[in-house]
Amino acid sequence: SQKIEQNSEALNIQEGKTATLTCNYTNYSPAYLQWYRQDPGRGPVFLLLIRENEKEKRKERLKVTFDTTLKQSLFHITASQPADSATYLCALISGGYNKLIFGAGTRLAVHP
Amino acid sequence: DVKVTQSSRYLVKRTGEKVFLECVQDMDHENMFWYRQDPGLGLRLIYFSYDVKMKEKGDIPEGYSVSREKKERFSLILESASTNQTSMYLCASSLLARTETEAFFGQGTRLTVV
Numbered sequence: 678s679q680k681i682e683q684n685s686e687a688l689n690i691q692e693g694k695t696a697t698l699t700c701n702y703t704n705y706s707p708a709y710l711q712w713y714r715q716d717p718g719r720g721p722v723f724l725l726l727i728r729e730n731e732k733e734k735r736k737e738r739l740k741v742t743f744d745t746t747l748k749q750s751l752f753h754i755t756a757s758q759p760a761d762s763a764t765y766l767c768a769l770i771s772g773g774y775n776k777l778i779f780g781a782g783t784r785l786a787v788h789p
Numbered sequence: 790d791v792k793v794t795q796s797s798r799y800l801v802k803r804t805g806e807k808v809f810l811e812c813v814q815d816m817d818h819e820n821m822f823w824y825r826q827d828p829g830l831g832l833r834l835i836y837f838s839y840d841v842k843m844k845e846k847g848d849i850p851e852g853y854s855v856s857r858e859k860k861e862r863f864s865l866i867l868e869s870a871s872t873n874q875t876s877m878y879l880c881a882s883s884l885l886a887r888t889e890t891e892a893f894f895g896q897g898t899r900l901t902v903v
Contacts, residue, residue: 720894
């Protein structure tokens with residue numbers, strides 16, 4: 678069956694360190710993958726998109742990698758700050774009509 | 790400023806009631822989605838629509854139906870609410886024409902069925 682898996686356990690890190698979140702998928706062949714941020718009680722907000730032919734994408738302190746052989750994307754936040762504390766979700770398109778499917782998300786807590 | 794607006798932030802309904810959740814977007818997007826979000830299960834797709842009057846089942850459509858009479862509005866209907874439908878419901882929209890399209894979400898409706 679098709680699955681998108683993210684670490685269900687919360688990731689706790691110290692301010693200033695790099696946070697790395699993992700997204701693995703099975704039985705999909707996505708042309709691209711997206712990452713969203715979700716704060717408690719709010720809807721997700723789009724952060725980054727990476728295409729299958731891109732190994733790496735950066736936006737300010739964010740970096741995303743996409744390995745179609747491993748069927749994995751890694752999401753990095755460098756020089757993390759307490760304001761980066763949130764749940765981060767990966768998503769990909771399944772089938773036609775741009776049907777968007779999400780992983781369960783990983784909660785990140787950055788401690789001062 | 791682009792917007793997806795859900796009609797209620799919080800809703801409490803009784804078991805057996807028919808419940809309507811409304812979502813409106815002002816971006817002229819073709820795609821609209823309804824998800825529910827539960828702890829540990831993430832966002833699960835209930836239904837989506839790629840055009841007026843068109844709909845496709847998501848992963849968990851049982852107990853739900855949808856209506857899209859106008860492009861900007863997508864309604865989720867709980868035909869007979871049950872306690873296991875207590876959840877956070879999120880509406881989203883996106884462009885169909887562009888394959889590399891991001892989704893825009895509403896603020897969510899927290900539904901409690903008692």
